[in-house]
Structures are given as C-alpha cells and as structure tokens.
Amino acid sequence: MSIDTTTSTQLEIRSGRVLDPASGTDQVASVFMTDDRITAVGQAPAGWKPDKVLDAAGKIVTAGLVDLSARLREPGYEHKATLESELMAASAGGVTSLVVPPDTEPVLDEPGLVEMLKRRGWTLNQARIYPLGALTAGLKGEKLAEMLELTEAGCLGFFQADRPIVDTTVLYRAMQYAATYGFTIWLRPEDAHLARGGIAHDGEVASRLGLAGIPVTAETVAIATITTLMRETGVRVHLARLSSAKGVELVRRAKAEGLPLTCDVGIHHLLLTDRDIGYFDSQYRFAPPLRSPADRDALSAAVIDGTIDAICSDHTPTDDDEKNVPFGEATPGASALEMLLPLTLKWAEQQHVPLAEAIARISLKPARILGKTQGPITAGALADLCIFDPRAYWAVTRETLVSQGKNTPWLGRELQGKVAHTICAGRIVYSA
C-alpha cells in the first residue's frame, strides 16, 4: 500500500475582513489554507485549486478563540453535559482551544484520566483541549498531586478549581514544589473560611434578600496570601476569575512589583452585577458571586488597562434541576461557550473598546498565558480561525444552544455577533 501524497486539502476563505490582533492586520483579504496550516493571505499561492471556498464577505475572520475555562463535565457528570455536546458548543462559539478545569468526578489528578480525556477529545475532531491537573490529590487540599506525571500526560498547569486550599502550609508547599519544575499554578482566589456558607456578594442586595454573604475580603485575603507566598517561592501563578475592585487593585500592585502573575475574569462579571439577581433568579448565581456595579466597572477598567489579561467564558453547563431550586441550593455558574464572543462584543461596544482589542482578550492574550500562540494570521501559522458576522442577531433559546447546559441568564434574549464558521487545524468544525 502506498501513501498518496496528493491528498492535501486546500481551503479558501474568500474576501473576509481579516482582523488579527497578533499582527495588527485589519483588511479585507482571502485566507488560503493547506491542511492544518495557513499557506497565504491576500494573494493566492501559485496553482491554487481549492477543495472548498467559504464566502466571508461582510464577515470578520479572526484567530480561533481561546477559552481559559470550560467545564466539559466528563468524566462523572455526563447527565449535565458530555464531551461531544460541549465540544460542539465550543465550535459553535468559535472556540478552538479550551482549558478544562480538573473538577470532574473523579478529579483530574491521575495521568491516566488526563490521557483518556485528551484522547477522547482528539477523536472528536473539534477544539484543542488543554487540561489542568488537580493541584492536590482529589482536590482535597491535603496531598500534592503528581505534577510531573500529570505534565507528561499533557497538563498545562495545576488548579484547585472552586475548592480553595484551607491549610496554608499545603498551599505554600504546592507552590514551592511547582516552582522546582517551573510549573504554573492556577488559583481562584477565595479564602475558604471567609467564603464559607456564602451565597451572594456581601452587600446591599444580599442583605436585603437575606442571602448569606461572600465578602470581598474572601478574595483580597486570598490574593494577599498567594502573592506573599509567590515572593517566597518564585512560582508563576494564574489567578482565575477575579471578582472585585479591591482584588484588582492587589493584582495591579503585584504586577507592578514584577511578580510572575497573570489573571482572568469571567465574561458575566463584566456585564452583570448582584442587582441582576432580582427576585432570587438562580441563573445569576455564580462562583465567585456577581458583585456590585462598582466592582464590575473596576473589572472592566482592569481588562482595558491590561491588569486583567484575559476574558473567559467559565462555561459551567448544568441541568435544569440544579437551577430550579431555591437560590441558595442552586449550582453556581452558566453555560457560556456560545456566548463568549457575542458577550465580549457587547462589552466592547459598551466600553468603546476597539474590536481587535476585545478579540485579543479572548484569543491572543489567553493563548500567551498558556504559552501558546494564536495567530498571527500569516503564512505558516496554524489554521485555527473563527469567522463571524458582528452584526447578525441570534436568539438564545433552548433550541439554538448547542451546549447541553441551557442554564444562562441570556435565555430568551437576543445577542449580536454570530459565528458563521469555525476552523480548527484547517478543518471546518462548524458552519452555521
């Protein structure tokens, strides 16, 4: 049997507005791809015979989106969502790379589980999966996970998810150990004791509704502890899901000091506040909680000035039964992979942020945190692209959402910005 070397696939995206924060390009051009790489932009290569042409006139062609947090719910929570359903949702949302937190069941604290997840993802031919290993065995905050083994299995970093380490000595040792190998630790800054039993942002709304509060100090005390231990250990840390103005201020100072620190914010925290909880609407329960309008504004300003490096979806699909309960019993979080792009566009419009700048925060910047490149859209680069119509409206309904999780505050509303095609490694993984 001989291998046929003429079977390379040629794909052309014709006449879209190529918007590439990595190269600063913003021009109408065609993009030519051969297999998983971009062959040329603008001028067709000699002898170009495309197998397929996608008409992108009036649409924007940008690098595939990189989401720093998407729960795919496998293994263990297949009743909430499956790898199939959520990777399809990622593609429908223009996301070509996603970071998977380790809070599955069992948790991702063993190389075998990570390898299985990567393999399952690979066979589905959709977005690239970057798992984060558990920082501690079983996420229990007691024993270190096998970070070296997990890295060899494909983990990009180690995360404690929504279960903050209670014992500061364990945190300190975990940071020391990770620093030995130059690994990155991901932490959601929340002091376990100060947040204990809390349901909503400790402020006017929680006081009025009689919901136990999660104070801002739960975040600031944790950031102060983490940055103090960073100075001692030298470990690189990524802070996941900032929620408060005071937290942002601590991060700003730590960065100015030169600590190797990056951070992200969930898109909902840039658009919503605790006021939106209204009459106990459990779709507005998030972890960390939605905070005050002043906090939201400070988060927004921090994304604009670069203190916050990236915006993520913090995709958390769940079934109706876990939201159709009293607010305090509801599972926090929202299904959001398909809303990342339109909500980021909405935020950019509200804040008068240029489109390329906004896109950078959901592609180029998060990729850098992962030590990856996304873009530039030039010859030789990986062909991960998102083609979208920035003006098209679409209704968020149970039917239009591809994700198995229909838990979103935007259900029944219209959003602007619709993905037309998603291309991952030169393959069309989604077409509207």
Add this chain to the structure above:
Amino acid sequence: MLTTNPQLTADKKLRHLLTIDGLPKAIIENILDTAAQFVSVGDREVKKVPLLRGKSVFNLFFENSTRTRTTFEIAAKRLSADVINLNIGASSTAKGESLIDTIDNLIAMDADMFVVRHAQSGAPHLIAKHTNLVRPGVAVVNAGDGRHAHPTQGLLDMYTIRHYKKSFHNLSVAIVGDILHSRVARSGIHALTTLGCPDVRVVGPKTLIPTECERMGVSVHHDMKRGIEGCDVVMMLRLQNERMEGPLLPSAQEFYKSFGLTAEKLARAKPDAIVMHPGPMNRGVEIESRIADGAQAVILPQVTFGIAVRMAVMSIVAGGGAA
C-alpha cells in the same frame, strides 16, 4: 435581571404575599384595615366567617415552627377553610424529593393556597413563580424564609404599632438584636419605611448588623442606650441559641449586658414607648422578665392581632387580589 414582581397581578393587586419589600403602601394599609374587621371575630360565640369555605389551605413547613403554624391554622379555620398541615422536613425532602416535585403533587391534590416556611431565603418566590406557571389560581403566603422575610409578622407588628400609636408619621422605632439573621427585622424595616415612619433604627453589635444595612433606609446604632433614646417603639428580636456563643458573640450574658432590654435602658425611650417581641422570648438574654411582663409590653396583643392579620392576608390573596 429584574422581572415583574411575582407577588402582584398585572393590575398591581396582591396575588401572593412573599415579602413586604416593594409592596405598595395602599396594599399594606388595605391588609391592616381588613384585619381590623377580623379582630372582633375572635370574640364571637361562633368564631367563623365563611370567606374561604371550600378552599384547601396547605401549611407547608419545611422548617419547624409551632407558633406561626398554629396561628395560620387558626386564621384559616376562622375563614372556614380546610387546613392540611404538612411537616415536610420529616417526609418528602428527606426522601430526596425536590421542592418543585412536592409542590406539583400538592397542586394535583387541588390545593388553593400554600403557606410556606422554608430555611432557604427565596423558596416561596420559587414556589410562587412555579404556581404562576402551572396553576395561576394557587396563592402562596410566605410564613418565613431563611433570613429574608416574614411578611405576616411584619404586618402584625405594623397593626400593633398602629393600634397603640395611631400613625407612623412622627414615630421613632428601634429594632434591637440579631438583625443579620432576622427575617422579622427585614420585614419590619420595609413595612415601616413604606408606611412613612421617619426614624427607623437598628441596634446591635457589628457582628449582627448586615452589610450596607443603611441602604434599607435605617440608621445603625451600636450603643443601645443611644439607639433607643426617645423611641416610641422598641422591637426586640429573638437571639437563636446557636448564635449565643461563637464567632458572633462571646456569651448570652455579655449580649444581655449590652443589648438586653432592661428597665434602666428602657427609661431612655419615651415614657409611653411600647415594647414588642416576635416570640418565643429568651428572658434574661434579650429582655428582662419584668419588662416582658410589664405595662409597656404589647407582646401578647401582637399574638392576638397576628391571627386577624393572617386572616386578612389569606382572604385577600384567596380572592385573587381583590380586597
């Protein structure tokens, strides 16, 4: 996202009673006026009116309560309703049934009204939203949800204050004790501010005052003597046993020293000030015995008025909002 207030009908009539927060003044006054007509029913030979004849009222107590459940039961029976008491804490939810499934089952038994007590703030809202969807005629009355609201208690407190003080316009009212965990305090605050009371104060240690409490339209005091200075009404709150010692308070004795209502402290209020308490009382913790039994205390009249107020609420919501 703010949606329409689930306790009001499209034409702003009372459909459920879930909270006093956001309730129009006219509705509160209407409930108090209606209650006034029911107060005398208790004095009659036959203590019944036929307003809810043929209606089934389900007392759904997901949290234990004897007093509140009993007063609701009496109120419903005086309105000639059929009353079914369910202590859910001991049955369905213990078997893993969801709240919504429990409600659907009871709706299938043709319930007309649910009186709900639940440990979770907002649980009655969830039930009301659900009944609005599946059986719009079914009314929900909140009998206390978490720390959020206890609207019938708030209303009976207003009835009591109006009974003794006639009007709210020149009153100073102090609410004293564990404000943080108190649904009674929250309902009282909203009722007082809505009815035009110009001076509502909350008094307690910093550990028991909710964050940004001032935003509810009250002034916050940590010194009880100054907090009740010149007050017309002193509303004491119950301190739960489990909160008397721990990170919030060192001991019941120390709490009593600072925030217990003694004759000495009460002397700072107006000479004709009334003393209220939602019960059950912890004598020697929140209140000195001789004050609780003294001439200024109106604690037992509160209980009596409570039945009339609950009759008023039930008759109004059962009438689909019409008074």
